Amino acid sequence: MLGSLFEPFTRTDRDSHTEGLGLGLYICSQVAEAHGGTLSVTSNKDATIFVASIPVRL
Secondary structure (H helix, E strand, O other): OHHHOOOOOOOOHHHHHOOOOOOHHHHHHHHHHHOOOEEEEEEOOOOEEEEEEOOOOO
16 A cells, blocks of 8 residues: 555545545645655554655755
8 A cells, every 4th residue: 555655546445434535645745746855654563654855955
């Protein structure tokens, strides 16, 4: 699932009964990319961590 998490309209089977289009993480990744940065995710049994990296331009 992690490989497609930032694709538009991506939802898990568990999300099928909740509202939403599956666009939130896609939009966040596009905002980060538009600013020259990245959005990444790591996950294990204890935690899922999202990291947004956006360079500072001086």
